[in-house]
Amino acid sequence: MKMKHFFGKPDGGEWRVTAQTVLCGEAIAHMPYIATSYDAPLHPPGWRFSGVSSHLRYTTNDERGRLNQNPGILGRAAATCAALIPIRKNEAWWSMAQDERRAIYARSVHLEIGLDYLPEIARQLFHSRDAGEPFDFLTWFEFPPEATDRFDDLVGRLRATEEWQYVDREIDIRLTRINEEEAEE
Amino acid sequence: MKMKHFFGKPDGGEWRVTAQTVLCGEAIAHMPYIATSYDAPLHPPGWRFSGVSSHLRYTTNDERGRLNQNPGILGRAAATCAALIPIRKNEAWWSMAQDERRAIYARSVHLEIGLDYLPEIARQLFHSRDAGEPFDFLTWFEFPPEATDRFDDLVGRLRATEEWQYVDREIDIRLTRINEEEAEE
Numbered sequence: 001m002k003m004k005h006f007f008g009k010p011d012g013g014e015w016r017v018t019a020q021t022v023l024c025g026e027a028i029a030h031m032p033y034i035a036t037s038y039d040a041p042l043h044p045p046g047w048r049f050s051g052v053s054s055h056l057r058y059t060t061n062d063e064r065g066r067l068n069q070n071p072g073i074l075g076r077a078a079a080t081c082a083a084l085i086p087i088r089k090n091e092a093w094w095s096m097a098q099d100e101r102r103a104i105y106a107r108s109v110h111l112e113i114g115l116d117y118l119p120e121i122a123r124q125l126f127h128s129r130d131a132g133e134p135f136d137f138l139t140w141f142e143f144p145p146e147a148t149d150r151f152d153d154l155v156g157r158l159r160a161t162e163e164w165q166y167v168d169r170e171i172d173i174r175l176t177r178i179n180e181e182e183a184e185e
Numbered sequence: 186m187k188m189k190h191f192f193g194k195p196d197g198g199e200w201r202v203t204a205q206t207v208l209c210g211e212a213i214a215h216m217p218y219i220a221t222s223y224d225a226p227l228h229p230p231g232w233r234f235s236g237v238s239s240h241l242r243y244t245t246n247d248e249r250g251r252l253n254q255n256p257g258i259l260g261r262a263a264a265t266c267a268a269l270i271p272i273r274k275n276e277a278w279w280s281m282a283q284d285e286r287r288a289i290y291a292r293s294v295h296l297e298i299g300l301d302y303l304p305e306i307a308r309q310l311f312h313s314r315d316a317g318e319p320f321d322f323l324t325w326f327e328f329p330p331e332a333t334d335r336f337d338d339l340v341g342r343l344r345a346t347e348e349w350q351y352v353d354r355e356i357d358i359r360l361t362r363i364n365e366e367e368a369e370e
Binding site for chain 2: 001002003051052054055056057058059060061062063064094095096097098099100101102127128129130131132
């Protein structure tokens with residue numbers, strides 16, 4: 001279980017922040033760059049959020065099969081856009097039993113919404129809640145610039161679900177990858 | 186989500202270690218005392234394992250109702266015995282989808298085994314896996330001395346289940362509470 005760190009930095013990241021929107025809850029400081037790393041030797045000036053890519057919490061084996069038929073691949077050269085969306089859910093959500101949360105997840109067709117945009121919009125979920133972090137999840141998406149409208153559609157559909165009624169803090173950070181020429185300037 | 190810390194200490198804990206048994210996997214250093222705290226300002230000489238009392242991972246709402254009919258209460262004066270059992274499950278377990286893990290949990294009658302010993306043997310589960318800890322869970326039990334045989338029976342039944350075939354590291358640390366007179370000596 002390696003913890004991945006996301007750093008908001010005043011300079012020198014892999015990704016440039018193009019927009020930062022508070023959907024609900026407390027804001028975080030705006031930083032113009034984001035870097036990611038599995039190592040966190042020093043806390044840079046700025047913020048750090050961390051999470052682990054953990055086991056499946058609601059996905060059934062059948063659903064995993066459907067996801068893997070057409071997987072979204074991270075790190076594609078054409079996917080120069082990304083989004084980091086830290087999310088927290090409220091106590092009403094976490095105090096529910098597993099079957100109650102699974103039922104809301106299913107009614108919200110959360111998995112099916114994601115499937116509609118595969119493989120163009122690749123996604124990775126990092127779990128933060130059990131690490132004592134301020135957010136419960138860090139969701140990471142990568143997509144080509146021409147998929148930006150479809151990405152807006154994806155997150156809009158998720159935010160309209162029953163499941164999202166339990167989200168009490170959400171920040172949408174849009175990013176573009178810094179190319180090597182630019183980084184060398 | 187407050188993280189609770191369990192400290193193995195050379196002296197000065199709330200609990201005296203009476204036995205430490207490695208069931209499987211790598212051992213940990215034997216320390217004669219254990220202390221617990223929600224704060225971890227300094228790492229003491231010895232070891233520290235940490236976890237959070239988190240949301241329900243497999244328990245349904247119906248099952249929670251059965252647990253709450255006859256709950257085990259922690260901190261009872263008569264419950265002078267305790268056990269700290271750190272557990273890790275293997276990759277075969279964690280790579281399964283939610284429904285596959287839930288099915289093994291159900292076939293192993295894990296919940297029902299615990300119910301058989303309520304309210305005499307009280308139990309609390311701390312999750313460590315997503316915090317990058319060496320164990321996935323820290324299980325904590327409290328019971329009166331006369332329930333020791335029944336506690337052995339409880340853990341013996343759990344260890345014989347299909348679910349326990351996925352446990353690849355387990356250490357059983359038995360404890361007795363240090364009374365105030367003794368602590369003042």
